Amino acid sequence: MAGVLIVDGESFAIPDEDDWELGELAEFGRLREQWGEMGATIALVWIVKHRADPTFTVEQAQRIKVGQVDEQPGVEDDDADPLGIVGSRGSVSNGSSSESSSGASVTLEGSGVP
Numbered sequence: 321m322a323g324v325l326i327v328d329g330e331s332f333a334i335p336d337e338d339d340w341e342l343g344e345l346a347e348f349g350r351l352r353e354q355w356g357e358m359g360a361t362i363a364l365v366w367i368v369k370h371r372a373d374p375t376f377t378v379e380q381a382q383r384i385k386v387g388q389v390d391e392q393p394g395v396e397d398d399d400a401d402p403l404g405i406v407g408s409r410g411s412v413s414n415g416s417s418s419e420s421s422s423g424a425s426v427t428l429e430g431s432g433v434p
Contacts, residue, residue: 332368
């Protein structure tokens with residue numbers, strides 16, 4: 321498991337790279353190209369929510385508020401913070417400093433995700 325993503329208070333396991341479906345990888349790439357680093361977050365939200373509920377759409381993931389997305393702190397894993405946002409509900413990190421939700425960006429360094 322690459323970590324735990326919390327969406328609107330519900331925890332979801334972020335799948336290891338080897339466990340991603342080809343369609344998930346394609347959607348991840350498309351969203352990242354379209355939205356930049358925030359597209360990676362949209363894709364991860366869609367992937368984990370869609371695996372739990374196949375009716376959950378990318379459009380629904382795009383409407384999730386930044387404050388509704390977080391990572392579970394204290395995950396025992398080399399990739400414990402693949403989004404760079406542990407403990408930062410309401411803001412995300414660009415890898416060097418925190419930014420407010422108005423200028424948010426997310427890094428995936430160390431996540432194992434292309």
